[in-house]
Amino acid sequence: MNLLFEAARWAPSASNNQPWRFAYGLRGDEGFAKIAAALVPFNRDWAEKAAALVVVASRSTVIRPEQGEVPNPFHSFDAGAAWGFLALQAHLSGLITHAMGGFDAKALAASLNLPEGYVIHAVVAVGHQGKVEDLPEALQARETPSTRLPLSETVGRGGFV
Numbered sequence: 268m269n270l271l272f273e274a275a276r277w278a279p280s281a282s283n284n285q286p287w288r289f290a291y292g293l294r295g296d297e298g299f300a301k302i303a304a305a306l307v308p309f310n311r312d313w314a315e316k317a318a319a320l321v322v323v324a325s326r327s328t329v330i331r332p333e334q335g336e337v338p339n340p341f342h343s344f345d346a347g348a349a350w351g352f353l354a355l356q357a358h359l360s361g362l363i364t365h366a367m368g369g370f371d372a373k374a375l376a377a378s379l380n381l382p383e384g385y386v387i388h389a390v391v392a393v394g395h396q397g398k399v400e401d402l403p404e405a406l407q408a409r410e411t412p413s414t415r416l417p418l419s420e421t422v423g424r425g426g427f428v
């Protein structure tokens with residue numbers, strides 16, 4: 268796991284604030300059980316088979332010398348970059364990552380002692396690709412390669428499309 272967190276550590280961030288924080292558990296340990304317990308049942312069904320569950324959070328404020336504690340408008344963007352780096356490193360290491368927004372953020376914050384001023388963005392399952400047959404039938408249908416919008420719909424030269 269350290270290799271993945273090391274990749275995330277090198278993500279760029281506004282003023283190099285590095286607002287991201289990660290908490291994780293490995294399947295079988297207490298941390299994993301706490302994280303899995305906070306997932307919505309739809310996600311828990313498959314994610315509890317992962318090798319690790321990683322919670323991505325970030326601090327929403329920053330301390331400035333003259334202003335004291337002020338909101339950091341870039342904390343989510345920076346945490347997104349950090350999880351992206353983690354995901355790419357996982358891919359390079361032959362692992363799969365799958366982010367989830369379906370979880371009880373309040374329960375997770377309490378069970379993992381999230382410090383004041385931080386927000387949880389996502390839970391990420393990390394592991395090796397499992398077999399489709401091992402999934403509940405309802406989930407097997409989802410196991411087809413996903414597509415992306417063409418660049419013509421997301422990138423504009425000289426203005427947004």
Ligand SMILES: Cc1cc2nc3c(=O)[nH]c(=O)nc-3n(C[C@H](O)[C@H](O)[C@H](O)COP(=O)(O)O)c2cc1C
Pocket residue numbers: 310365366367368369370389413414
């Ligand atoms: C912030 C975020 C929240 C997501 N929430 C869920 C979720 O709760 N459950 C789930 O099964 N997938 C979730 N996903 C996975 C996306 O649905 C998935 O990445 C997307 O459909 C593209 O598929 P791919 O990653 O297989 O290419 C989430 C992804 C992100 C980035």
